[in-house]
Amino acid sequence: MTTHMRAARLHQPGQPLRIDNVEKPKPRAGDVLIAVKSCGVIPNMNAIFSGTLWNHLPPLPAIVGLDAAGVVAEVGERVVDIHVGDRVYVNPWLSCGQCAYCRSDEPMLCSSAAFQGYFGFYPQSRPQLEAYPFGGFSEFMTASPQRLVKLPTEISFDQAARLGYIGTSFAALRAGKVGAGSAIAINGITGTLGVGATLLALGMGATRILGFGRNRNVMSQLKALAPKRIDTIALGEQPIAEWMRDRTDQVGVDVLIDCFARSATSSVTASALHGLKRGGIVVNIGALTEPLPIEPFRFMNNRLHFQGSNWFTTGEGQQMAEMARVGVLDLSHLTPQPYPLDRVNDALEAVKSRPGGFVNIVVNPDR
Numbered sequence: 001m002t003t004h005m006r007a008a009r010l011h012q013p014g015q016p017l018r019i020d021n022v023e024k025p026k027p028r029a030g031d032v033l034i035a036v037k038s039c040g041v042i043p044n045m046n047a048i049f050s051g052t053l054w055n056h057l058p059p060l061p062a063i064v065g066l067d068a069a070g071v072v073a074e075v076g077e078r079v080v081d082i083h084v085g086d087r088v089y090v091n092p093w094l095s096c097g098q099c100a101y102c103r104s105d106e107p108m109l110c111s112s113a114a115f116q117g118y119f120g121f122y123p124q125s126r127p128q129l130e131a132y133p134f135g136g137f138s139e140f141m142t143a144s145p146q147r148l149v150k151l152p153t154e155i156s157f158d159q160a161a162r163l164g165y166i167g168t169s170f171a172a173l174r175a176g177k178v179g180a181g182s183a184i185a186i187n188g189i190t191g192t193l194g195v196g197a198t199l200l201a202l203g204m205g206a207t208r209i210l211g212f213g214r215n216r217n218v219m220s221q222l223k224a225l226a227p228k229r230i231d232t233i234a235l236g237e238q239p240i241a242e243w244m245r246d247r248t249d250q251v252g253v254d255v256l257i258d259c260f261a262r263s264a265t266s267s268v269t270a271s272a273l274h275g276l277k278r279g280g281i282v283v284n285i286g287a288l289t290e291p292l293p294i295e296p297f298r299f300m301n302n303r304l305h306f307q308g309s310n311w312f313t314t315g316e317g318q319q320m321a322e323m324a325r326v327g328v329l330d331l332s333h334l335t336p337q338p339y340p341l342d343r344v345n346d347a348l349e350a351v352k353s354r355p356g357g358f359v360n361i362v363v364n365p366d367r
């Protein structure tokens with residue numbers, strides 16, 4: 001029985017991760033131990049690990065890694081419905097279960113929410129990070145069974161390590177009530193969130209998927225997925241709202257999914273608002289920070305909505321797993337780019353160039 005494991009730890013903000021030999025955790029009575037097979041690497045990670053954003057890093061040195069998938073290796077004595085050998089994705093979203101929001105069944109609004117292996121949203125998130133101090137860039141981690149998505153064999157571990165970002169898009173599409181016959185637009189379609197939103201919207205029955213972005217190569221790959229349903233335009237080619245209306249019989253789209261990232265300009269989102277149909281909804285998941293000018297009068301008259309959405313529930317994770325099992329969510333379009341644990345810093349470097357949403361950079365801690 002090995003007592004130690006290899007794990008990538010952040011010792012100092014902005015410094016490369018170090019591979020350390022640390023004590024292998026023992027699951028508490030209500031927790032499980034997971035042998036991690038794959039953990040996702042996402043564009044925002046370098047910014048978070050720099051420690052210069054508003055986020056609250058876990059106590060350092062910290063084992064990091066956000067989106068992990070693996071095999072259950074041990075279960076605590078009180079665990080009943082998860083078994084050794086189960087293939088699982090670990091939803092890293094930690095909520096306290098006690099605050100006013102959690103007690104009202106709103107874990108995404110938890111007053112001490114945190115991402116296991118990543119950061120806390122508030123100073124008071126620290127106890128949650130201390131309770132689960134293991135991220136996915138590690139051979140083993142613990143988690144509570146409530147946060148596990150059981151994976152069918154149709155989803156590889158590398159694909160499952162992408163469920164965090166795909167799930168964020170899924171919750172946004174659900175917030176927009178996307179279904180059969182929906183017309184949607186995706187701002188930033190070529191990024192990690194945008195590609196996930198496209199694959200999901202195809203599975204959910206959207207018949208018009210309009211996307212705008214900069215990476216023409218990724219846009220043509222996207223269009224090829226379903227040429228009758230997907231159309232894309234490079235930013236700057238034509239006024240966005242005009243283009244959206246041209247492609248929807250002048251009606252506009254039901255839903256605009258805004259995936260534009262933190263550092264982007266708000267002008268594209270502002271233009272795209274005019275391509276919404278009456279009663280339409282914008283759901284922001286990209287974390288755009290630049291203020292957005294809106295005309296409340298237009299929102300009133302046209303009964304428009306603007307909503308934010310963060311992350312997703314474990315239940316939504318399980319729904320995506322089921323969609324992937326039967327093939328309505330086709331994750332085979334993602335191109336895996338796996339790195340062994342020793343090369344975790346190379347993986348973090350590779351994601352900096354924003355290779356586009358089909359590229360799935362992951363770390364395999366068992367390699």
Ligand SMILES: [Zn+2]
Pocket residue numbers: 095096097098099100101102103109110111112113
């Ligand atoms: Zn809470």
